[in-house]
Amino acid sequence: MPYKKFLTAEWRDLAMVNFEVEPDVLGPHVPQGTEIDFWNGRCYLSVVGFRFLHTKVMGVPIPFHRNFDEVNLRFYVRREVEGQVRRGVVFIKEIVPRRAIAQVAQWVYNENYVALPMRHEVEAAAACYEWRYRSTWNSLSVETRGEWSIPDQSSEALFVAEHYWGYAVQRDGSTLEYQVEHPPWQVAQADKAELVCEVERLYGVQFAPSLKKEAASAFLANGSEVLVRRGVRL
Secondary structure: OOOOEEEEEEEEEEEEEEEEOOHHHHHHHOOOOOEEOOEOOEOEEEEEEEEEEEEEEOOEEOOOOOOEEEEEEEEEEEEEEOOEEEEEEEEEEEEEOOHHHHHHHHHHHOOOEEEOOEEEEEEOOEEEEEEEEOOEEEEEEEEEOOOOEOOOOOOHHHHHHOOOEEEEEOOOOOEEEEEEEOOOOOEEEEEEEEEEOOHHHHOOHHHHHHHOOOOOEEEEEEEEEEEEEOOEEO
16 A cells, blocks of 8 residues: 655754663554564664654645644664565654644544644854743753754664654554655754753663663764655555
8 A cells, every 4th residue: 555645854963862762662652563683682772853844734834833843752663564664653752832733643643743832043153942841841962063964774874864754653553654754864963962851751670770861872864855655554
């Protein structure tokens, strides 16, 4: 079944902060038909903040909902189809600033979106994304030297940044698979990265041991135009 176009936008200034996590923690969130994807034997959980720009849904720009921030908590899975591996992302929670955006994403993909006040500060070699949860501002920040390059095929940066499939558990327990298209991104390694977050309240106590320790790695990706296709149930 062909994957129809659903959303077009630009994803820009992607701050990617990555933490090692025990696979058992992610087990309950792994969609049917997929398995956890490892990089050199390491299991990763990432917090990613970025800017949605010039967004259109089904080719139509929605007034006051074209440009906004998103911060998501995600991990990585793989699925083999006719001998080829599809490397994908599973989102545990996604934060956006407007309720209508969250409701559309929940309806179309059954993703766990929440709407919270957000703000950002982006410079040439740094990005900071903030969201207010229960009257407290949380933040994700990355600083780099601005040395940009396309990651090597075997690199950790490519493993984190380059995924072209998304998988979401549906209400009946089935899995929705959808495709994301974009050119390779240039990435700059972070010299400094910080997550300041009420992890237990926002994401759950099971993620606190991973997200409260020092990050395993962090990057800033420049981003590009993207195309997100409608999903197909496996």
